Amino acid sequence: MEENNKEEKVDLSQLKDLDFAPDWNDKTNKVKNNSKDIPKQRDRRREFKGKQKELPSRYENSFNNKFKITVSADKKILDTLKKGIRKSGISYSLEEINRTIIDKKNRLQITIENLTELDVFFTTTFDNSIFSTKSSAIKHIVNKGLKHVVNITETIGENPSGNFKNILKCTKTDVLLPPKSFHDFESVIKTHLIENRIGLSYDKYVDSLQIVEDELTITKWKNEPLKILSYETKELNNKKRFNKIEAVVGYISSTESEKFIQSSKIIKIKGDNIDRFEKKLNDFMCDFLNTSYQWKKDLFFNILINFKKSGFYIFKYGPKKYLFAAAQNPKSIEVEKLSKNCVKIVELIQSDKPTRILHILSQSEKLKLEKKQILTELKWLVKEGYIKEFSDGTIAC
Numbered sequence: 001m002e003e004n005n006k007e008e009k010v011d012l013s014q015l016k017d018l019d020f021a022p023d024w025n026d027k028t029n030k031v032k033n034n035s036k037d038i039p040k041q042r043d044r045r046r047e048f049k050g051k052q053k054e055l056p057s058r059y060e061n062s063f064n065n066k067f068k069i070t071v072s073a074d075k076k077i078l079d080t081l082k083k084g085i086r087k088s089g090i091s092y093s094l095e096e097i098n099r100t101i102i103d104k105k106n107r108l109q110i111t112i113e114n115l116t117e118l119d120v121f122f123t124t125t126f127d128n129s130i131f132s133t134k135s136s137a138i139k140h141i142v143n144k145g146l147k148h149v150v151n152i153t154e155t156i157g158e159n160p161s162g163n164f165k166n167i168l169k170c171t172k173t174d175v176l177l178p179p180k181s182f183h184d185f186e187s188v189i190k191t192h193l194i195e196n197r198i199g200l201s202y203d204k205y206v207d208s209l210q211i212v213e214d215e216l217t218i219t220k221w222k223n224e225p226l227k228i229l230s231y232e233t234k235e236l237n238n239k240k241r242f243n244k245i246e247a248v249v250g251y252i253s254s255t256e257s258e259k260f261i262q263s264s265k266i267i268k269i270k271g272d273n274i275d276r277f278e279k280k281l282n283d284f285m286c287d288f289l290n291t292s293y294q295w296k297k298d299l300f301f302n303i304l305i306n307f308k309k310s311g312f313y314i315f316k317y318g319p320k321k322y323l324f325a326a327a328q329n330p331k332s333i334e335v336e337k338l339s340k341n342c343v344k345i346v347e348l349i350q351s352d353k354p355t356r357i358l359h360i361l362s363q364s365e366k367l368k369l370e371k372k373q374i375l376t377e378l379k380w381l382v383k384e385g386y387i388k389e390f391s392d393g394t395i396a397c
């Protein structure tokens with residue numbers, strides 16, 4: 001059998017095309033035969049031994065004590081993990097499994113419950129963005145999703161008339177706009193905001209406009225007709241038509257059904273979808289995930305319970321007594337029930353425990369067995385529960 005210099009072992013982090021089958025032909029990673037290497041922690045401090053971290057002062061905000069947040073492993077991901085572990089026969093530490101879930105947000109399922117009596121979450125139906133107030137949801141629809149609510153028609157109006165000492169200029173688009181004294185100033189500005197998807201509020205945007213007093217520029221602006229937008233609802237019957245955006249806002253707000261905005265007290269969302277929250281909710285959730293210790297601890301015990309209920313054998317192993325999960329229950333060694341080849345291998349493992357597959361293969365002459373025979377017997381012993389294989393290639397009875 002050809003041996004490579006690098007061990008190919010199961011990588012829990014690679015959940016795509018997950019294959020937990022052990023590579024019985026390649027166990028040559030040069031790791032010291034020492035039980036302290038189980039599990040391989042890379043000298044990091046054990047997370048769950050420390051005290052719970054205190055949340056920083058910035059965590060104190062309007063959402064504090066308002067929500068109940070539960071973080072669990074995504075069911076499909078967890079089922080894939082369990083299926084893979086069963087297929088491989090390898091024993092994995094629960095801390096390793098827990099860290100695998102935590103490392104990628106798309107492996108997390110987050111449930112957020114609003115604990116207040118009146119306030120709920122508001123989700124815009126056109127893009128599933130989530131807000132803490134209905135007014136914020138409506139503003140988002142107007143700025144980003146108006147075409148999903150109404151059909152917008154642009155028409156050409158009249159040229160501006162009158163004597164103007166100055167006009168205004170958009171600093172974002174360089175478009176010329178009428179002065180504040182213009183009779184339809186607010187409507188023109190709001191039309192411009194919608195048309196150019198400018199995310200500022202009306203008042204802040206007006207404050208940002210640049211005053212233009214150049215006569216040639218003013219004359220040029222007066223010679224160009226103003227744009228007028230009209231809005232028509234999308235119903236097949238009883239269509240409504242509006243000439244001002246305020247009327248559209250009123251239409252969205254007064255619609256009784258959840259056609260545009262859905263409300264709920266509980267939100268369930270994948271961890272990689274928290275960008276669907278409005279900014280202040282998103283910041284709150286990011287702070288929670290990055291600074292809170294308790295949810296990681298709860299996730300660990302939830303995974304432990306899940307594996308137990310799924311029939312996995314949970315045991316402690318190593319000098320630090322880490323918890324491990326195995327798909328098969330252990331069997332006591334009864335020589336009379338094992339083949340002579342299996343007995344030889346088991347006795348070698350018991351005399352030098354824990355050991356590695358590479359070491360066992362190196363004793364092929366002493367065992368008077370071919371390496372292929374050793375690998376076959378090892379695979380059977382692991383699957384039956386007579387011995388345990390760990391993710392670093394260690395073998396133990």
